[in-house]
Amino acid sequence: MAKAGPAGLCAAIELKKAGAPVILMDENGAPGGQLFKQIHKFFGSREHKAGIRGFDIGKELLAESIALGIDVRLDTEVVGIERGLKLWAVEKKARSYTEEAAAIVLATGATENALSFPGWTLPGVMTAGCAQTLINVHRVLPGKRVLMIGSGNVGVIVSYQLMQAGAEVVAVLEALPRLGGYGVHTAKVRRAGVPLRCSTTILRAEGKESVERAVIARLDERFQPIPGSEETLEVDTICLAVGLTPAIELSCIAGCSQIYVPELGGNMPIHDEFMRSSVDSVYVVGDLAGIEEASTAMEEGRLAGIHAAHAMGYLDEASMSAKAEETRRRLSALRQGAFGQKRFDAKRRILEKKAAV
Amino acid sequence: MSSNDYLKTMGAPSFDELERAGMLPSLADLAGRGCVCVECVEEIPCNPCETSCPQGALVVGYPITNLPVVDRSKCTLCGLCIAACPGLAITIKSVEAGNAKIRFPWEYLPLPAAGDEVEMVDRLGEAVCAGKILSVNSAAKNNRTAVVTAAFPAAFVQQVASIRRKRHGTV
Ligand SMILES: Cc1cc2nc3c(=O)[nH]c(=O)nc-3n(C[C@H](O)[C@H](O)[C@H](O)COP(=O)(O)OP(=O)(O)OC[C@H]3O[C@@H](n4cnc5c(N)ncnc54)[C@H](O)[C@@H]3O)c2cc1C
Ligand code: SF4
Ligand code: SF4
Numbered sequence: 154m155a156k157a158g159p160a161g162l163c164a165a166i167e168l169k170k171a172g173a174p175v176i177l178m179d180e181n182g183a184p185g186g187q188l189f190k191q192i193h194k195f196f197g198s199r200e201h202k203a204g205i206r207g208f209d210i211g212k213e214l215l216a217e218s219i220a221l222g223i224d225v226r227l228d229t230e231v232v233g234i235e236r237g238l239k240l241w242a243v244e245k246k247a248r249s250y251t252e253e254a255a256a257i258v259l260a261t262g263a264t265e266n267a268l269s270f271p272g273w274t275l276p277g278v279m280t281a282g283c284a285q286t287l288i289n290v291h292r293v294l295p296g297k298r299v300l301m302i303g304s305g306n307v308g309v310i311v312s313y314q315l316m317q318a319g320a321e322v323v324a325v326l327e328a329l330p331r332l333g334g335y336g337v338h339t340a341k342v343r344r345a346g347v348p349l350r351c352s353t354t355i356l357r358a359e360g361k362e363s364v365e366r367a368v369i370a371r372l373d374e375r376f377q378p379i380p381g382s383e384e385t386l387e388v389d390t391i392c393l394a395v396g397l398t399p400a401i402e403l404s405c406i407a408g409c410s411q412i413y414v415p416e417l418g419g420n421m422p423i424h425d426e427f428m429r430s431s432v433d434s435v436y437v438v439g440d441l442a443g444i445e446e447a448s449t450a451m452e453e454g455r456l457a458g459i460h461a462a463h464a465m466g467y468l469d470e471a472s473m474s475a476k477a478e479e480t481r482r483r484l485s486a487l488r489q490g491a492f493g494q495k496r497f498d499a500k501r502r503i504l505e506k507k508a509a510v
Numbered sequence: 511m512s513s514n515d516y517l518k519t520m521g522a523p524s525f526d527e528l529e530r531a532g533m534l535p536s537l538a539d540l541a542g543r544g545c546v547c548v549e550c551v552e553e554i555p556c557n558p559c560e561t562s563c564p565q566g567a568l569v570v571g572y573p574i575t576n577l578p579v580v581d582r583s584k585c586t587l588c589g590l591c592i593a594a595c596p597g598l599a600i601t602i603k604s605v606e607a608g609n610a611k612i613r614f615p616w617e618y619l620p621l622p623a624a625g626d627e628v629e630m631v632d633r634l635g636e637a638v639c640a641g642k643i644l645s646v647n648s649a650a651k652n653n654r655t656a657v658v659t660a661a662f663p664a665a666f667v668q669q670v671a672s673i674r675r676k677r678h679g680t681v
Contacts, residue, residue, distance in 0.1 A: 193596065194558070194596035194653070194655070195596060196554065196555060196556040196596055196597075203556060203557065203558045203561075203596065204558030204561070204562065204594050204595075204596055204653075205653075206653065206654070316618065316675070317617060317618055317619070319619075330519070331518040331519060332517075332518050332519065332521060335552060335554050335597065336514065336517045336518070336521075336522075336523065336550075336551060336552040336554075337549075337550055337552070337554070337595075337596075337597025337598065337599045338597065339517070339521035339522070340517075340521060340522040340523065340549070340597075340599065340633065341597070341598050342521065343520065343521035343522040343633065343634055343635060344522060344631060344632070344633050344634065344635045344671050344672050345635055345672075345675055346631070346634075346635030346636075346674070346675075347521075347635065349520065349521035351519050448555070486555070486572065486573050486574055486575075487555045487574075488555075489553070489555065489573040489574075489575040490552075490553030490554060490555065490573075490575030491552075491553055492552075492553070492554060492555075492575075493555060493575060
């Protein structure tokens with residue numbers, strides 16, 4: 154059982170391929186998690202479906218799970234997990250039932266962080282993911298002149314997509330002295346003429362009924378606004394791309410021990426090299442187990458699926474080890490380089506804590 | 511790995527940073543048929559450029575965080591890598607008889623059309639000179655990334671990175 158983002162879909166596909174009966178539950182009306190908002194071509198290698206646009210990856214995974222005959226239950230929210238692996242699910246906000254499982258794979262993803270400043274409750278202030286859903290899923294442009302707060306990959310990719318949708322991005326602000334996102338993504342936005350401003354933040358949003366202006370200022374080394382550096386930008390939309398936090402609620406209910414890893418988004422359930430949490434037969438994968446990328450989420454999902462299939466007797470030890478080894482090799486290839494190393498080290502801390510428990 | 515200070519504060523690589531990564535072609539490289547310009551100076555987990563190249567001229571290798579390396583002797587300038595790169599970091603440039611050409615990826619609407627007079631921009635999005643669209647290729651194999659060719663004066667060949675975006679309805 155899983156949640157139907159890329160991590161959950163991959164776990165379900167591995168389980169079903171091994172012959173295990175699988176139920177996939179997702180609270181949304183369409184599976185695919187974050188993938189369906191992502192109209193850009195993905196990074197990674199061919200094995201990770203790089204170069205393919207996010208929503209096409211979602212469609213592919215979905216078609217595969219349907220072809221395999223996986224029992225996909227949409228509009229189904231899992232609201233509780235009892236001891237003995239009993240899931241409490243609510244279908245279409247109308248009917249509630251329980252389902253007993255031999256193993257549970259939790260792939261609940263993440264929620265976006267907010268940022269509070271005077272005026273942040275004005276209409277027009279929204280998270281970057283919200284703006285991305287509006288333009289790419291609902292085809293509604295949230296505004297004409299956008300200020301993006303945060304220069305990580307989410308901030309720069311959503312800035313690019315807002316321009317593709319026809320908006321102007323007035324600036325991308327970054328509180329840190331260096332830009333966060335991949336250089337190739339920042340370069341795309343920069344050559345479209347968007348200023349990317351480091352050591353700068355928003356002080357307040359102003360407007361009568363909705364956002365009309367943003368007041369921004371430069372920050373000193375101690376992240377304090379420099380007096381006299383204030384500037385006013387005429388904008389009607391302010392997007393917040395200030396990080397994601399793992400959606401750990403269900404894993405807490407299930408009793409999984411947590412660890413605080415700021416590099417990966419905050420608190421998250423600990424796991425071992427097969428993505429097993431501290432609770433027997435409960436696996437945690439994807440952004441829930443540390444904010445990374447869709448490519449790593451898919452590999453973690455596969456690992457959990459492979460191991461759970463083995464634990465339930467659908468896959469012998471030798472094929473499980475061979476498949477897991479192959480998946481782990483691809484996973485570690487994704488965690489190299491300066492960006493990857495940080496995540497690799499953080500992930501190792503999670504494994505060590507699990508080993509110590 | 512170098513610290514790429516310019517890239518990490520301005521958002522686009524400087525000539526120095528490109529040079530250091532071996533990614534700034536010389537004027538000799540650009541002369542005549544020209545060459546493929548890959549501007550990807552950071553170690554990121556990515557390699558569609560490599561898998562898209564039918565000639566094996568673009569290599570990332572293992573681990574996939576290596577920087578891409580072009581073997582110009584193998585490259586046929588087919589341009590497949592331009593649309594395949596999710597970073598939109600690849601162009602093909604050439605200089606002949608005082609005229610420069612750039613083949614670059616384009617994902618904004620409205621698409622430019624052959625014959626359009628356009629403004630060529632540098633890596634920071636600043637206008638550098640006037641240019642003219644020669645062709646627009648939106649073949650299905652490019653998966654919704656158009657590959658556009660534009661001509662402009664040769665003096666600006668190292669600066670030019672793209673064209674200025676036309677805005678829907680507004681100025
Ligand atoms: C703007 C943006 C750009 C990105 N670009 C890239 C990229 O280029 N390459 C890349 O590799 N990654 C990229 N990512 C990251 C990638 O999208 C995520 O890492 C990936 O989606 C995580 O997968 P997941 O399955 O863990 O979570 P999700 O995709 O978030 O899926 C979790 C699912 O679980 C459901 N759910 C949660 N709680 C419950 C519950 N209680 N009951 C039922 N259902 C529940 C959710 O509704 C959701 O459908 C990007 C992310 C963003 C925001
Ligand atoms: S232009 Fe063609 S041959 Fe040259 S590197 Fe790109 S894909 Fe390979
Ligand atoms: S595909 Fe583009 S972004 Fe990816 S490694 Fe190659 S050049 Fe860099």
